[in-house]
Amino acid sequence: MKRTKTEGTPLPLNQILLGDCVEIMNRMPEASVDLIFADPPYNLQLRGDLHRPDNSKVDAVDDHWDRFDTFAAYDRFTHDWMKAARRVLKPNGAIWVIGSYHNIFRVGAALQDQGYWILNDVVWRKSNPMPNFRGKRLTNAHETLIWASKSEGAKYTFNYEAVKAMNDDVQMRSDWVIPICTGHERLKDATGAKAHPTQKPEALLHRVLVATTNPGDVVLDPFFGTGTTGAVAKRLGRDFIGIDREAAYAEVAEKRIANVRKANSEVLEVTKGKRAEPRVPFGQLVERGMLQPGEVLFSPRNKTAKVRADGTLIASDCKGSIHQVGAAMEGAPSCNGWTYWSYRRDGIMVPIDVLRQQIRAEMK
Amino acid sequence: MKRTKTEGTPLPLNQILLGDCVEIMNRMPEASVDLIFADPPYNLQLRGDLHRPDNSKVDAVDDHWDRFDTFAAYDRFTHDWMKAARRVLKPNGAIWVIGSYHNIFRVGAALQDQGYWILNDVVWRKSNPMPNFRGKRLTNAHETLIWASKSEGAKYTFNYEAVKAMNDDVQMRSDWVIPICTGHERLKDATGAKAHPTQKPEALLHRVLVATTNPGDVVLDPFFGTGTTGAVAKRLGRDFIGIDREAAYAEVAEKRIANVRKANSEVLEVTKGKRAEPRVPFGQLVERGMLQPGEVLFSPRNKTAKVRADGTLIASDCKGSIHQVGAAMEGAPSCNGWTYWSYRRDGIMVPIDVLRQQIRAEMK
């Protein structure tokens, strides 16, 4: 069993724990988990049967674990698991919860009431939803996920560049088009019936985990079901902890995850932003003689400033760092001096950022 | 002034009432309104300023009416207007409320707590949202509407065939793609500044009213603003009642609605949704398991690259998008990665573009 450094208590990594998730989480060490993905019962409140136009019966979610007598009972249930989840979450950890209009408003309000800080609500737009057979409402074609940090101001993980890369190099939006889980991905029991009524597509978890975790992170799923979270976590080189009350689900999940192979760690490495690059002080360029004291730098609009020996700039009416002088030149609140200034070599203008690239290349 | 049959009290139809919506609704006869459309303050809780990468400042919603000290204060506000709204609603009436993740969960929970019965939550997917300028979260590209009847079992209005016809004769889904309100539709004040910070597009109200009201119905908007609800209601031959606390907004709304003419035909404009083939990010193939992280792609001349978990490629000497790596392989300025790369299945090479065709077929 893998152990983490937090506390003396071992974390049961890459296992499925059978039982009530509140009790189990309360026995876990606090602040030990990087991400929680929760797919709690939706409290669907279905009355009676539903039949398709061809009279076939819709296989509805009528399991005992989805029945609550009142909204108050559902709220108590929500409060309890969410509080236990918050305890085991690291200070900079985050949570995802998925739901439908039956429960998601109560879930979202509970998150806010408990001090979680909502980062985005995300719409899972189903490309192939079940139609509304009676024509009495709009086709319920989406579910909602809430992404929240443990508290306001926490330094949550967000692989901005990676999800931007996944989306053809434009920012990932809050609406995700993903098919529902069908076909060979949908797990069946011995009789051929679906093993779990609300199995989530792996594509959904893939995006969640790539966006908001790093390889080696610990992902906890307190309503593990057939283990989609665990399967995707394993493939992506994350550790998981699964909890479920139903032994039948856990059994299916265990087999499923055993068949998953972890991807090569080289391909799990994800596109990093410039923030991950080491900081290079401008003064180094002068120290190294890449720029001379007294050398003139040019702005895009041909304003000039002179390089001083300490790596600051001096212009006609101001002096300071490359950023400060650039901002002053433009009357702007801030300025990236690296991309703003150029110097002249053999008659052509060269951005000073080229020099920073050289230094960074040497550092590798 | 038009009168309704309910009670002896006249309904102030097609007027804008200035003042607090709770007081005004409480003076109205009960059970007298067919539909309520509410666009309450969102309680955005914005902190400091935000600048775009070009250093221009974002014109944020910082109006006094959007400031609440605590969630509890916002909940009281919500409870009060929602209760007054429920009283004036006919037994078979319905309500729409729009919001963002800042407030919609509290709104939805309040609706349920007061006995409203949620029929659908609807996602307004903005085709042109404001980006996330700092790259710290997902682009907030949608808002949420909740559609609820006055109580469970009520016989609400839903024009199933009409909205189906609006949607190319397939069932209308719960996610609606509509542009934000800009251009000539966006109302400006004398100085050219926007007359209201959160004006909603008429296309949104058009769909709401066509779907859930009949001609001659009474539509109440307790947060009338610049009167989008009134303008669309008038055009569609519905009566409206608008309430707002701000005289400046009411003045703009009055002029606006005076210029609207009631449509004589039932010609329903269709929301513009041209767009050629939808763009499919390569990362989706990985998410969906059509390609595995680590899988090898082949160029026409049998060079290879590996797929990474975020949908980028890694080759011996470079990494990036399918297009970037393809271009680097060929020493070309650009490259269409979709037609350049193939993968191997059962011994034969298949262009990855085949997979894109599959996804596009699903999206229809």
Place this chain on the structure above:
DNA sequence: AGTTTGGGTGAATCCGAAG
């Protein structure tokens, strides 16, 4: 007269390491 280019802007909970 068309076409291209450049500027403006939209309900936004939008930085973080170093000292």
Place this chain on the structure above:
DNA sequence: CCTTCGGATTCACCCAAAC
């Protein structure tokens, strides 16, 4: 805890002006 400051960060669409 604070303050300071380096420097990273944007998409779709409309409109006006230039060509």
